[in-house]
Amino acid sequence: MKTDVAVIGGGPAGLAAALKASEQAKVMLLERENELGGILPQCIHNGFGNFIFKKMLTGPEYAHHFMGKVEKSDIDVKTETAVLEINEDKTIVATNPSDGILEIKAKAIVLAMGCRERSRAQILIPGTRPAGVYTAGTAQRLINIEGVMPGKRIVILGSGDVGLIMARRFILEGAEVEGVYEIMQKPGGLTRNVVQCLEDYGIPLLLSHTVTNIKGKKRVEAVTVAKVDKSMKPIKGTERVIPCDCLILAVGLIPENELSKQAGVVMDEKTGGPVVDEHMETSVPGIFACGNVVHVHDLVDDVTMVSEIAGEYAAKYATGEIERGKEIKVVVGDNVRYVVPQFLRSIDMDNVTFYFRVKEEDKNVKVIISESMAIFEKKERIVKPPEMVKASVPSELLKGIQNELRIDVRGKYEK
Numbered sequence: 001m002k003t004d005v006a007v008i009g010g011g012p013a014g015l016a017a018a019l020k021a022s023e024q025a026k027v028m029l030l031e032r033e034n035e036l037g038g039i040l041p042q043c044i045h046n047g048f049g050n051f052i053f054k055k056m057l058t059g060p061e062y063a064h065h066f067m068g069k070v071e072k073s074d075i076d077v078k079t080e081t082a083v084l085e086i087n088e089d090k091t092i093v094a095t096n097p098s099d100g101i102l103e104i105k106a107k108a109i110v111l112a113m114g115c116r117e118r119s120r121a122q123i124l125i126p127g128t129r130p131a132g133v134y135t136a137g138t139a140q141r142l143i144n145i146e147g148v149m150p151g152k153r154i155v156i157l158g159s160g161d162v163g164l165i166m167a168r169r170f171i172l173e174g175a176e177v178e179g180v181y182e183i184m185q186k187p188g189g190l191t192r193n194v195v196q197c198l199e200d201y202g203i204p205l206l207l208s209h210t211v212t213n214i215k216g217k218k219r220v221e222a223v224t225v226a227k228v229d230k231s232m233k234p235i236k237g238t239e240r241v242i243p244c245d246c247l248i249l250a251v252g253l254i255p256e257n258e259l260s261k262q263a264g265v266v267m268d269e270k271t272g273g274p275v276v277d278e279h280m281e282t283s284v285p286g287i288f289a290c291g292n293v294v295h296v297h298d299l300v301d302d303v304t305m306v307s308e309i310a311g312e313y314a315a316k317y318a319t320g321e322i323e324r325g326k327e328i329k330v331v332v333g334d335n336v337r338y339v340v341p342q343f344l345r346s347i348d349m350d351n352v353t354f355y356f357r358v359k360e361e362d363k364n365v366k367v368i369i370s371e372s373m374a375i376f377e378k379k380e381r382i383v384k385p386p387e388m389v390k391a392s393v394p395s396e397l398l399k400g401i402q403n404e405l406r407i408d409v410r411g412k413y414e415k
Contacts, residue, residue: 005314017310024312090109091105111259111287118253126212134249179206211224260293265283268342290306
């Protein structure tokens with residue numbers, strides 16, 4: 001089989017990339033599940049599409065818009081198709097029930113595999129191994145898709161956005177949420193979710209706490225929680241046993257990059273995803289990446305926007321229309337944990353948007369983008385580690401750069 005662009009993953013990133021690429025090239029979309037949409041069909045709360053559609057949609061509504069456009073397009077969609085292997089020459093080996101083993105030769109590939117949740121094993125919670133321990137995303141699917149309640153008395157570990165949303169969801173379904181326990185000193189999710197999902201429903205959020213033990217033989221009967229010190233080690237004497245029948249884990253997301261590594265793509269240790277340029281092209285020519293496989297986003301709108309860039313330039317690569325200039329490295333400066341894109345190669349777009357997260361919360365700061373001197377500044381009223389910061393810079397300000405580009409978050413501005 002041959003195609004111009006192969007998109008791996010049919011979630012919001014893959015859908016947007018495939019649609020954009022299909023405007024210029026022949027596209028094949030490969031999805032391992034039996035339906036498109038990724039995680040969106042189980043996200044029945046609103047909050048999707050505020051920037052793209054200027055209204056708050058539910059996850060299924062947001063997905064339906066793009067799935068409908070894919071149905072009307074010429075994109076060759078293959079669901080229930082698991083990709084087994086990607087080679088640097090852009091040959092894909094995949095399998096599905098109807099075709100068996102497939103070998104697909106693509107001129108360009110877009111990696112859009114999304115991310116997965118950390119499990120109990122990855123955070124090493126001691127105790128027995130009873131039923132009743134779920135990741136937040138699994139619990140969300142059980143309730144919203146399967147119609148199954150995972151428990152009636154709930155403890156949630158971790159204050160990531162999915163955990164916060166599920167705390168509210170459990171209350172709406174009649175369960176009791178004893179509390180949300182977060183090992184860090186600050187919440188892990190967006191402020192709006194802390195307010196709308198916990199505070200509005202009277203659900204306690206206990207910071208600097210963790211679960212130290214799980215009790216129960218066949219089913220969870222209780223968990224032990226304790227305060228932690230600044231090095232996040234439990235403090236003796238603060239333990240408290242909480243009777244419950246369900247422990248929900250919302251302890252972080254990991255980009256799904258096994259295929260990316262197999263293809264020889266250079267990875268970023270901070271993001272856990274591929275290093276990309278402003279076109280979302282990785283270190284392997286013709287292999288692009290977008291969405292949560294690059295870094296975990298706060299908003300699906302941002303996923304869609306960067307994925308359209310990946311799709312557009314993957315199609316241009318496949319049709320021989322892409323050109324590259326000198327490689328300019330983008331480095332992190334003061335109070336910046338990581339930045340995407342990590343380097344620039346063409347600067348042929350109207351604007352280049354940099355996405356990054358800060359290390360520490362701060363107020364009334366400036367985002368400063370500089371070479372030897374500042375070329376762009378932006379004011380931010382408040383920056384927090386859980387909330388992504390964006391800076392869209394006109395390309396005319398970036399042209400002519402010869403050395404590294406640096407991003408800092410520092411200084412104060414007059415209110």
